[in-house]
Amino acid sequence: MFPGASTDRGHADFVVVGAPLDVSTTFQPGTRFGPDxxxxxxxTFDDYDHRTGxxxxxxxxxxxxxxxxxxxxxxxVEYLEGVVTDVVWDDAVPLLLGGEHTVTGAAVRATxxxxxxxxxxxxxxxxEYDGNPLSHATVTRHVLDVADEAIILGARTGSEEEWERAAKSDVTVVPPEDVADWQPDFDGTAYLSVDIDGADPAFAPGTGTMEPFGLSPREMRDVVRDVAETTDVVGFDVVEVNDRDDGQAASLAGKLLREFVFSHAGTTD
Amino acid sequence: MFPGASTDRGHADFVVVGAPLDVSTTFQPGTRFGPDxxxxxxxTFDDYDHRTGxxxxxxxxxxxxxxxxxxxxxxxVEYLEGVVTDVVWDDAVPLLLGGEHTVTGAAVRATxxxxxxxxxxxxxxxxEYDGNPLSHATVTRHVLDVADEAIILGARTGSEEEWERAAKSDVTVVPPEDVADWQPDFDGTAYLSVDIDGADPAFAPGTGTMEPFGLSPREMRDVVRDVAETTDVVGFDVVEVNDRDDGQAASLAGKLLREFVFSHAGTTD
Amino acid sequence: MFPGASTDRGHADFVVVGAPLDVSTTFQPGTRFGPDxxxxxxxTFDDYDHRTGxxxxxxxxxxxxxxxxxxxxxxxVEYLEGVVTDVVWDDAVPLLLGGEHTVTGAAVRATxxxxxxxxxxxxxxxxEYDGNPLSHATVTRHVLDVADEAIILGARTGSEEEWERAAKSDVTVVPPEDVADWQPDFDGTAYLSVDIDGADPAFAPGTGTMEPFGLSPREMRDVVRDVAETTDVVGFDVVEVNDRDDGQAASLAGKLLREFVFSHAGTTD
Amino acid sequence: MFPGASTDRGHADFVVVGAPLDVSTTFQPGTRFGPDxxxxxxxTFDDYDHRTGxxxxxxxxxxxxxxxxxxxxxxxVEYLEGVVTDVVWDDAVPLLLGGEHTVTGAAVRATxxxxxxxxxxxxxxxxEYDGNPLSHATVTRHVLDVADEAIILGARTGSEEEWERAAKSDVTVVPPEDVADWQPDFDGTAYLSVDIDGADPAFAPGTGTMEPFGLSPREMRDVVRDVAETTDVVGFDVVEVNDRDDGQAASLAGKLLREFVFSHAGTTD
Amino acid sequence: MFPGASTDRGHADFVVVGAPLDVSTTFQPGTRFGPDxxxxxxxTFDDYDHRTGxxxxxxxxxxxxxxxxxxxxxxxVEYLEGVVTDVVWDDAVPLLLGGEHTVTGAAVRATxxxxxxxxxxxxxxxxEYDGNPLSHATVTRHVLDVADEAIILGARTGSEEEWERAAKSDVTVVPPEDVADWQPDFDGTAYLSVDIDGADPAFAPGTGTMEPFGLSPREMRDVVRDVAETTDVVGFDVVEVNDRDDGQAASLAGKLLREFVFSHAGTTD
Amino acid sequence: MFPGASTDRGHADFVVVGAPLDVSTTFQPGTRFGPDxxxxxxxTFDDYDHRTGxxxxxxxxxxxxxxxxxxxxxxxVEYLEGVVTDVVWDDAVPLLLGGEHTVTGAAVRATxxxxxxxxxxxxxxxxEYDGNPLSHATVTRHVLDVADEAIILGARTGSEEEWERAAKSDVTVVPPEDVADWQPDFDGTAYLSVDIDGADPAFAPGTGTMEPFGLSPREMRDVVRDVAETTDVVGFDVVEVNDRDDGQAASLAGKLLREFVFSHAGTTD
Ligand SMILES: [Mn+2]
Ligand SMILES: [Mn+2]
Ligand SMILES: [Mn+2]
Ligand SMILES: [Mn+2]
Ligand SMILES: [Mn+2]
Ligand SMILES: [Mn+2]
Ligand SMILES: [Mn+2]
Ligand SMILES: [Mn+2]
Ligand SMILES: [Mn+2]
Ligand SMILES: [Mn+2]
Ligand SMILES: [Mn+2]
Ligand SMILES: [Mn+2]
Structure with a gap:
């Protein structure tokens, strides 16, 4: 159990769902151990959050x-979509723990x-990636079949085709250097997905594909807070954590999930 | 390059083929790094082998x-079968480096x-395993579509259905305790496959699913030598090595491959 | 949940209890992660056991x-004794997962x-050890306040005072070299405790104090089987596993627990 | 020996004392290996310090x-207090190497x-923490029995009761975001304690309880320099380092100790 | 092969040369595995670079x-100089992968x-270091026998003699705090050498001698880009990476090499 | 200090000397950390030894x-020879802790x-090895300039030239399979050197070059006991331990040193 996630399903506003898929992980596998x-x-985290009381x-x-x-x-992913749909029907916000980024597709379709x-x-x-249309490297593409727009914060690499796709009007890319200044400014409901490799590898070495020059934990935290506090978020996930570091990636992931809950819960109380 | 495997393809009697498949690895993934x-x-191994000179x-x-x-x-696996078939057509013996055990199927069909x-x-x-008929846990079943019989040395676990299948006349199971006394006694050509988890975990912790009470390295070596020296072996592999230990599994795997080559080369010179 | 331990408490013949105490661990700490x-x-273990069907x-x-x-x-330890006592009153056999060896005291008093x-x-x-009468290094001493005799298999080190105590008639020490030939030969009920450091460090490096020249996994397994099948065992534990190796100690511990259950269940069916 | 700490006890201005206590470490143990x-x-550090010459x-x-x-x-802790008191009576500044934060209590009482x-x-x-009034999580509370005020730099988590206690006039909390701008501004003697988990986990993963969103090494260094150079410091420690990372925590701890010595020595020459 | 470095030698503008020397590594050895x-x-890096297209x-x-x-x-080093000289004669820019910093001497003499x-x-x-005039700790000294001046970015430690030597007119030291503001401003050809320990240990723990308070990856990247784009660079290396972390040092090293190539190739197209 | 090695130099019968040379280590370096x-x-070892009392x-x-x-x-090595010679002149038996095997040469010349x-x-x-006549791979060759004969127990690999040299009358090679039956049977003084890679890699993965099919710890222990108890041993070492495993190699090395001391001390009391 995620520490403190002890509310009965029937009374829950948030439901943590572990989704340890680890099939298309490109380089260093182990996301199957991410939720654990x-x-x-x-x-180790205090139950109490001082900022939100x-x-x-x-x-x-x-x-x-x-x-x-x-x-x-x-x-x-289809089965998982069913599980998350149940959460949505129960009027709770799903909180996915990946697993490879592919699992986000299920939660987006459900929410x-x-x-x-x-x-x-x-x-x-x-x-597709290596011929696989369900690779983790296609998730945002597929998400755009459901959502009207995608905002990708901290992105610093992609194929030429991906950058061309990103240049279309329904995609906004915020490079790492500009994330600190970004503020959510859109209408409608949002889904917030945290691929832990958005962080610089120093802060999250336990992930499949380390990509240097990334975000600091505080930059990621501030995005999570801002989105959770100022927009209507219907779902959240943190993905691509594996077991190949000394706990840095998992610590950060758990903190970001908590920041989301504290910030979102604060908006609805 | 495997150290010393420097013969031109055209003149080779043995061809090492890395097959880093890592899709259905059940528990601890990482066989994609096995060949490396x-x-x-x-x-670190001496080029010279004293036993065979x-x-x-x-x-x-x-x-x-x-x-x-x-x-x-x-x-x-289909593509890999083509690669191995080319080796066979060149009159060389394929030496696969896994990757998950699934890759053995390709080499068996080719040989x-x-x-x-x-x-x-x-x-x-x-x-099938988790609905997947191509899981590593089905490889010997599929191999029996090609080979007339299977001899499984060191096996110590399986489902009830597997044990029932193993009781049929085309399968021989030699429990770990009896491997030291086993001698090859069959006609026809043979394929020799080494799943490194046959060893006790102390000797090969770097594998997907550790299964205690296993073989000692010398017992495995003696099987390799005996099969290579006394039977007509058309292919060899060592599989299920990952990068999650301190090199024990890989060291043992490389040694067993060399033992196979030294023993088999000795028979044909 | 220990895989397969899915029986309701009310119907259970065996109850797994995790006891992650890690206070007096002498050298390398981490037994708090042992049960996990x-x-x-x-x-990774098959649900089915071929030997016992x-x-x-x-x-x-x-x-x-x-x-x-x-x-x-x-x-x-006092609180834990209460928990284990509940198990005993429910006519189930407790199966402790340590945690340092100290926790055995609770289960022995309860059983x-x-x-x-x-x-x-x-x-x-x-x-006492470092002035602590509840150190893991005192557990067998305290157990002898409850049990009439202690049989210590694989012991190869102790203080002079411990060896003097061991020379008394209520203690039998079977050195590692003689364990393979040992057979249970006593009357009355028994409690079976497996300190994983009984194994040679190659087979269980993930423990607090490695002591070379130890037992092989098969020797330990055969003791577990023999005791479980031929005597009236009222409790079992496996302790002193930590998270500092690549899974060897935990794999062996889990297997020995299963061997105990399969062997003991076989006697009562 | 800490490299370069080769002065005779009788002539020493600073005395390094290793205090490898590791009893109440909450999550990941191993602070017993911290001093080592x-x-x-x-x-690996140069004996010479360019900044101070x-x-x-x-x-x-x-x-x-x-x-x-x-x-x-x-x-x-009582015994350790005696050891540190001897250091104080010899007119030397104690430099504790933890061990869990609990050991700081001894040095504060002595200084x-x-x-x-x-x-x-x-x-x-x-x-108290888990009923233990001597847990590392109580150290600042106990220190306030001796010192008149506490200034906690980089603190980002605590229980509600702790935050209430922190709101009293004798406690100043400087959140991580404000540490870079903090300057010492108080009268009287000071004791400086560095819990390495003040750093963001990227810079010190080898600690018991990683807490993301922390300080950078330069921020910590500047605090150490400022306090050492502008106030009358009677004792210093660096604690909560364990052996579970690749040396990052220990490297940082050693550097901060040296920065303290170089800065403080500069003030007295 | 470095991923994507698939041009024939005859047509290459850049030639990667692995130089796994690991003899004088001062503290934590393993640079022999750096190139691998x-x-x-x-x-894991995308072949495409969005910034330069x-x-x-x-x-x-x-x-x-x-x-x-x-x-x-x-x-x-003498032999390596010959290898690099061949690269230079072929009008290609050598890209060394260390190995200890000593290997830079060979490339500087060749270029x-x-x-x-x-x-x-x-x-x-x-x-000299420990009597060894060819230690990695002497490399910039020796380089000044060839080059007219040395600019050392991010340096934060050295012996008193080194700092005295650094005070001469042919050496410029830019402390870590000032690297972000540094711009290349010199005439003539340049050689760019990246000792990965220039980074703070959080970003590159896998190196021989961790030195806290270092550079961020973006600061290092910007230096590489600036030098590669605005000056006439005749050679590049990245050195002192070992295998003792979770891939952070190697990831950063590979990225910096690619940044150099993208930036330099851009200047010549 | 080696635990228990607390006798004053002037009264010592045995002197432990750490010799952390790590220059020619062939594959995986780190023997510099061996003595530590x-x-x-x-x-963790008990001070008391039950076998010898x-x-x-x-x-x-x-x-x-x-x-x-x-x-x-x-x-x-020359300097080390001086240090060991001092030990010999003090009528004590040197106990070297390597470091690479090269250091044995110093102790053999001294004794x-x-x-x-x-x-x-x-x-x-x-x-020579790679042109280096002082490589660890030459140590027994050089030792034969001093000693009249060499007995190599557990050897299982070498170059053709080495095996030819080994065939001469002054060298006896006992293959791993025969070590259990070997008994010392020679006149004169002896020096006993333990290269930890004599063990199978499962028992000592932390060494430079793992060589499967090796000795068990008990086989090594019995050789140490037999030589120490029945011959006139003038020196002992245990070498080639590094820091790349979970402590298995170091545990075994420390035990073998203790077995030597207990056995040898027993002969002289
Ligand atoms: Mn992603
Ligand atoms: Mn990603
Ligand atoms: Mn298999
Ligand atoms: Mn298998
Ligand atoms: Mn015990
Ligand atoms: Mn024990
Ligand atoms: Mn603290
Ligand atoms: Mn803390
Ligand atoms: Mn350098
Ligand atoms: Mn450097
Ligand atoms: Mn040797
Ligand atoms: Mn050797």
Whole structure:
């Protein structure tokens, strides 16, 4: 259980769902252990949040546990969409713990946001990767079949085709250097996805593909707070954490999830 | 390049093929780094082999490099079968470096042996695993579509269905305790596959699924020598090595490959 | 949850209790992560056991989860004794996952065996260690306040005072070299405790104090089987596993627990 | 020996004391190896300091070695207080190497400062933690029995009760974002304590409880320099370093100790 | 092969040369694995570079492979100089992958630059280190036998003699705090050497001697871009990467090499 | 200090000398940390030895500390010979902690034994390695300039030239399979050298060049006991331990040193 996520499912405003898919991880695998690692390193965090004056265990968070993953990403994502749809029907906000970024597609389809806001080193705008249309490197592309626009914060690499796709009007790319000054400015509902590789590798070495020159944890935190406090967020995830570092990536992931909950809970109380 | 595998492809009697597939790895992933690790830890081995009086670099081994793997195991295995078939048509013996055990299927189809001899903790006789008929846990089952019989040495676990399948006349299971006394006693051509998890985890912790109570390295070595020296072996592999230990699994894997080459080369000179 | 330990508490014949105490660990700490590690590395094991023809998930095992540990070992052990006593009153056999060896004291007091059988590199017969009468190094001494005799298998080190205590008639020490030939030969009920450092460090490097020249996994397994099958065992534990290796210690620990359950369940069916 | 700390005890202006207590470490244990790690990673530092034009080996530092720790934190801290008191009576400044933060209590009682300045992610203002009044999480609370005021730099988490305690007039909390602009501005003697978890986890992953959004090494260094150069510091420590990273935490800890010595020595020459 | 460095030697504008010397590494050895690690972690990078609109594989880079190192640093550096000289005679820019910093001497002698620009935590201006005039700690000193001036960016430590040498007119030291504002402003040809320990240890823990308070990756990147775009660079290297972290140092090194190529190729197209 | 080695130099029968040379280590470096690691992992061993009824701290062992190593192996070995000669002149038995095997040469020249007994995976009979006549791979060759004969136990690999040299009458090679049955049977004084890679890699992964199919710890222990108890041993070392495993190699090394002392001390009391 994510520490403090002890609310009954029936009364929960937020539902943590572990989604340990690890099939298309490009380089260093291990995202299957991501949900476990995030929960483990969150054990050390104080229940109380001084900034918002709230207790995490009072924020009505339930931990659904993991949706056990198998090799068929397509089937898995479809099944996961069902699980997340149940959360949505229960009027709760899903909080996915990845797993590879592919799992975000399930949650986006289940939550049907207007805007997709993403912290990521990568554009993830490919049509396919190694012939796989369900690779983690295509997730934002697929999300745009559901959402009207995508805002990718911290992106610093992609193929030429991805950058061309990113140049279209429904995509906004905020380079790492400009993230500190970014403020959410859009209408409609939003989904917020945190690919932990948006951070500089020093802060999250435990991820599949390290991409230097990235974001600082405070920059990521401020984006999470701003989006959670000023927009209508229907879903959240943190993905691409693996077990190959000394806990840095998982610690950061757990903190960002908590920041989201504290900030969002604050808006609805 | 595997150290000493410097013979030109045209003159090679053995061809090393890296097959870093890592899609269905059940628990701890990382077999995609197996071929690299095996080549790296083999750098320390003497070129000369005292027992057989041969130099590895004189044994006519070529390293083809890796067949880059992608997410679609079915397509990959088919493609890999083509690569290995080319080796066979060149009258060379393929030496696969896995990658997950699934890749063995490609080499077996390319080499078409009468008997499949396997060192493995697992029976790998499932029809499917998590709905995947191409999982590493099904490889021996599929191999029996090609080979007439399978001999599984060191197997100590499996599902009830696998054990029932293993009870049929075309499968022989030699439990770990009896491997030291086993001698090859069959006619026809053989393919020899080494799943490194046949070893006790102390000797090969860097593998996907550790299974205690396994074989000692010398027991595995003696099987390799015996099969290579007394039977007509048409192909060899060592699989399921990952990068999650301190080199023990890769060291052992590289040594077993060399033992195979020294022993087999000795029979044909 | 220990994989397969999914029986309801009310119907369980065995109850897994995690006891992650890590206060007096002498050298390399980390036993607080032992229960997690053991459960994690047990995920890869087949549910089915070929030797006994049983499924682990049919063996009526419940996982109580962990009894959260705090710094006061004395209070903790007392509290833990209560938890284990509840298990005993429910007519189930407790299966402790340590945690430092100290936790065994709680289970022994709760189960009140006649004979204490222990696999351990150490005698653990001190009166106190660094002034602490509740150190893991005193556990067998304290156990002898409850049990009539102690049999320590694989012990190879201790203080002079411990060896003198071991020379008394209520203690039998079986050195590592003689464990393979040992057979249980006593009357009354037994408690079986596995300190994972009984194994040679190659097989269980993830423990607080490595002591070379130890037991092989098969020797430990055979002791577990023999005791479970031929004697009246009222409790079992496996302790002193930490998170400082590549999973070898946890894999072995999980297997030994399963061997105990399969063997003991076989006796009662 | 801390590299360069080769002055005789009788002539020393600073005395390094290792205090490897590791009993109440909340999450990831290993602070018992902190003093060793800090000394090891300090081997690579130049003896000469360009900024101050001094040699560390000329700064009159003696290394007392470690005060061997045992399980009873209360007794240990009392004993340690005696050791540090001897240092004070010899007119030397104690430099503690932790060990858990608890050890700071001993040095503060021995040095009796007016102001306690602390770099820490945590408030450490609990009355007790898990029932333990001597937990590392209570150290600043206890220190306020001796010192008149506490200044906690970089603190970003605590319980509600701790934040209430922190709101009293004798405590000043400087959040991480404001540390760069902080300057010491108080009268009387000071004790400076560096809990390495004040740093962002990227810079010191080897600590018990990682807390993201922390300080940069230069911010910590500037605090150390400013306090050492402008106030009357009677004691210094760096604590909560363990052996679970690749040396980052220990490197930083060793540097901060040296910065303290160079800065303080400069004031007295 | 460095990913994308697939141009034939005859047509190459840049030639990668691995130089895994690891003899005088002062503290934590392992630079012998540096070239391998850098190539490995560069596999994840997109071939396309958005800033310059180029593909790395179109930048005419050839990978020569490694110049196998042996124990005699003097002979090795001489031999390596020959290899690099061949690159220069072929009108290509050498890109060395270290190995210890000593190897830079070979490339500087082969390329004969006017100015030596270096990112390094250390001055490397010793005449000898432990009696060894070919230690990595002397490399900038020796380089000044060839180049007219040296600019050392990010240096923060050295012996008193080194700082005295650095005070001469042919050496410019830019402390870490000032690197962000530095711009190249010199005439003639330049050689650019990146000792990865110029970075703060958080960003490159995998190096021989960690030195806190260092550069951020973006600061290093901007130096590489500025030098490559505005000056006549005749050679480049990145050195002192080892295999003792989780890939952070190698990732950064590979990125900086690519930034150099993209920036320099842009100037010549 | 090696735990228990607290006798004054003037009264010592044994003197521990750390010799952290790490220049010619062939593959995985880190032997420079060998002495530290061995001392660290020996902290857990009981002072008392039950077999011989002795306390290690009563065996008159002094720890001289490390002889700091630099890059020039020739000079270092010469200097080390002086240090060991002092030990010999003081009528004490030197106990070297390596460092690479090269350091054995110094101790052999200082102790001038008739017979050199060695546990090693390698023959170490080269005249030079990579042009280096002082490589660790030449140590037994050089030792034969001093000793009349060499007995190499557990050797399983070497170059053809080494095996030819080994066939001469002054060398006896005992293959790993025969070590259990070997008994010392020679006249004159002996020097006993333990290259930790004589063990199978499972038992000592932390060494430069892992060579599978090696000795078990008990086999090594029995050789140490037999030689120490039945022959006139003038010197002992354990070498080639590095810091790249989880402590297995260092634990074993420390135990073997203790077994030597207990066995040898027993003969002289
Ligand atoms: Mn992504
Ligand atoms: Mn990404
Ligand atoms: Mn298999
Ligand atoms: Mn298997
Ligand atoms: Mn015990
Ligand atoms: Mn024990
Ligand atoms: Mn603290
Ligand atoms: Mn803290
Ligand atoms: Mn340098
Ligand atoms: Mn440097
Ligand atoms: Mn040797
Ligand atoms: Mn050797």
């Amino acid at each position: 690692e995030i929960r483990k390193f969150a054990r 709230q207790y995490f265990s009072d924020c009505s968070v339930h931990d659904h546990g993991d949706v056990y993953a198998w090799d068929d990403a397509e089937e898995y 049907d946001p207007d805007v997709f806001v993403c912290l990521d080193a990568h554009l993830d705008l490919r049509e | 690790e095996i080549r790296k830890f083999a750098r 041969q130099y590895f670099s004189d044994c006519s081994v070529h390293d083809h490099g890796d067949v880059y793997a992608w997410d679609d195991a079915e397509e990959y 078409d042996p009468d008997v499949f001899v396997c060192l493995d903790a697992h029976l790998d006789l499932r029809e | 590690e053991i459960r994690k590395f047990a995920r 049983q499924y682990f998930s049919d063996c009526s095992v419940h996982d109580h989860g962990d009894v959260y540990a705090w710094d006061d070992a004395e209070e903790y 009140d065996p006649d004979v204490f059988v222990c696999l351990d590199a150490h005698l653990d017969l001190r009166e | 790690e800090i000394r090891k990673f300090a081997r 001094q040699y560390f080996s000329d700064c009159s530092v003696h290394d007392h070695g470690d005060v061997y720790a045992w399980d009873d934190a209360e007794e240990y 009796d400062p007016d102001v306690f300045v602390c770099l820490d992610a945590h408030l450490d203002l609990r009355e | 690690e850098i190539r490995k972690f560069a596999r 180029q593909y790395f594989s179109d930048c005419s880079v050839h990978d020569h492979g490694d110049v196998y190192a042996w124990d005699d640093a003097e002979e090795y 004969d630059p006017d100015v030596f620009v270096c990112l390094d935590a250390h001055l490397d201006l010793r005449e | 690691e061995i001392r660290k992992f020996a902290r 002795q306390y290690f701290s009563d065996c008159s062992v002094h720890d001289h500390g490390d002889v700091y190593a630099w890059d020039d192996a020739e000079e270092y 001038d034994p008739d017979v050199f007994v060695c546990l090693d995976a390698h023959l170490d009979l080269r005249e």
